[in-house]
Amino acid sequence: MIDPHTGALLIGQGERVEPTASLATFLASPVGRSATELAGPTTEWPSYELRTVEPGGATWYVHLTFHGQKLHSARLSIVDSNAKGWDDWSEDDELAKEAAYEVTLVRLLGPAPHRLPWGVAGAVFDRRAGFAFIAVTYA
Numbered sequence: 001m002i003d004p005h006t007g008a009l010l011i012g013q014g015e016r017v018e019p020t021a022s023l024a025t026f027l028a029s030p031v032g033r034s035a036t037e038l039a040g041p042t043t044e045w046p047s048y049e050l051r052t053v054e055p056g057g058a059t060w061y062v063h064l065t066f067h068g069q070k071l072h073s074a075r076l077s078i079v080d081s082n083a084k085g086w087d088d089w090s091e092d093d094e095l096a097k098e099a100a101y102e103v104t105l106v107r108l109l110g111p112a113p114h115r116l117p118w119g120v121a122g123a124v125f126d127r128r129a130g131f132a133f134i135a136v137t138y139a
Contacts, residue, residue, distance in 0.1 A: 007118030012052045019138040022069040094106040098125040098132035
């Protein structure tokens with residue numbers, strides 16, 4: 001998921017997205033070739049999404065944002081295959097996800113705050129967007 005020493009995102013079975021990777025390097029990688037473009041490379045803030053299955057079987061949604069050629073941030077969240085849309089959404093469920101994401105970060109990165117030489121990570125519940133995720137912002 002997140003390499004505590006480098007901040008690299010560990011994707012699937014051994015692929016890595018390094019925080020130092022340029023947009024061009026990412027797009028040429030197997031992970032980049034499988035990503036879905038949300039805002040393309042002609043914008044100042046290109047972004048891409050992908051889904052990955054991690055050891056243990058959870059499917060994660062990964063949203064990467066670049067600033068020009070530099071990886072700026074990532075959002076990670078578990079894909080809830082049982083969700084039926086907004087009809088079964090609840091703030092309590094999202095707050096529980098935020099708490100679970102914080103437990104994951106403590107296990108991976110140590111106690112909060114998660115400020116490391118490569119950047120900052122945290123569990124977030126965005127009330128306006130209506131969902132919880134792990135936010136990583138690179139230095």
